[in-house]
Amino acid sequence: MPGDATDAAGFVGESLRNLADDRRTTVEEREAEIVAELEGAIEDAREDIDAAVAAVDDAALYVSLARFADAYDLTRPAFVEDRETVAVRGARNLDLQAADVTVQPVDYAVGDHDLDVSSASAPPAGDRVAVLTGANSGGKTTLLETLCQVQLLAQMGLPVPAEAAEVGIVDVIVFHRRHASFNAGVLESTLQTVVPPLTDEGRTLMLVDEFEAITEPGSAADLLHGLVTLTVDEDALGVFVTHLADDLEPLPDEARTDGIFAEGLTPDLDLSVDYQPRFGTVGKSTPEFIVSRLVANADDRKERAGFETLATAVGQEAVQRTLADAKWSQN
Incomplete structure (x- = not known):
């Protein structure tokens, strides 16, 4: 009798294992069938799926651009082909906006533009080069950066940080930052960087910040005057920030001098600056405010x-x- 019970238990156990194996095999076979069916369905719909993925990518790009434009109040620029210009009304620096500081919009232009600007701050039209002067910490470099942002964003097909902008496409943008020291090596490398884009074929926008920092003042004024003249002669556009405006006279006919003026100190001893350049006027460094x-x-x-x-x-x-x-x- 005990032997019969053992045989029965073994039989039941074996039967259950076989049943489990059969069910497992059936499940695996069914899974394989479903996978094959789904893969086939996906392959049959491959063209539609690829189109949907592309549409999602495009939608994500457009939504990102829309959010970017909305967050920074960007505007679609007007492109011009019959003349060379970069002109802005109510332009703002993106870095300052991102830092959430108060930004004074400015109007500015070089080249021949038709931008509609109020007469009080309307930039002159026709000047290919502007020499930008003015107060220490007065926003001259920031204006250079703003013009560079406008030109780059426009040429990327993106909206720009301004109420209105008129932009001509250029082949090269030269953005030269102020050097902390000067020596023969820095001077030579700088000239090798800024001159060839002017003499090569194509349209060039020169944005040069305190060129005089790379050599002694007397030579710097001579070199900067030559660079301004070369920019005009090569039909390029340029804005040159400098404290040597008086030493650059006389400028070529198609060049002008603009100035940014500090108006004093606030009660908190912050520098009070009118960041809107005054056209055709030499700005003063006003070191007495800083001191x-x-x-x-x-x-x-x-x-x-x-x-x-x-x-x-x-x-x-x-x-x-x-x-x-x-x-x-x-x-």
């Missing part, structure tokens, strides 16, 4: 005395008047 702020903010007695020595050098009366104006505004 005034350093004098007012100096906590150490010796440090303050050092800054007061600088105040005497730039004009003690101007420094005292600046500090008095700031205090009066605060009261």
Whole structure:
């Protein structure tokens, strides 16, 4: 009797294992059939699927561009083919906007443009080159960057950070930043960078920041005047930031001088600047405003005395008047 029970248990166990194996095999076969059917269906619909994937990619791109344009209040630029220009009304720097600081929109242009700008700040039309001068920390480099952003975004087919913009396509954009030091090597490499795009075939936009920083002032003025002249002669466009405007006279007929002006210090001793350039006017560096702020903010007695020595050098009366104006505004 016990032997019969053992045989029965073994039989049941074996039967269950066989049944499980059969079911597992059936499931695997069915899975393979379903996979084959789905793969076949996908392959049959491959063209539609690829089109859907492409549509999703395009939609994602357009949505991203729309969000970018909406977040920064961008505008579609007007392209011109019959003349060379980069002209903006109400332009703003994207980096400043991203930093969430207050931005003063500016109007600016080089080249022959038809941009509709109020007469008070309308940029002249026809000047191929502008020499941009003005206050220390007055936004001259920021304006160069803004023009570069407008030109690059426009040529990428993207909207630009301005109320309105008129852009001609160029082949080369030369953006030269100010060097921290100068020597023969830096001068040579800089000239090798900025001159060939002017002499080569194609249209060029020159955006050059404080070229004089790479060599001594006398030679720098001569070289910069030559570079401005070369830009005009080669029918290129250019904006050159410099503190040597007086040394560049006389400029070529198709070049002008613009100025950005600091108006003083705020009650918090921040520099108050009108970032809208004044056309045909040489801007002043106004170092007395910077020195005034350093004098007012100096906590150490010796440090303050050092800054007061600088105040005497730039004009003690101007420094005292600046500090008095700031205090009066605060009261």
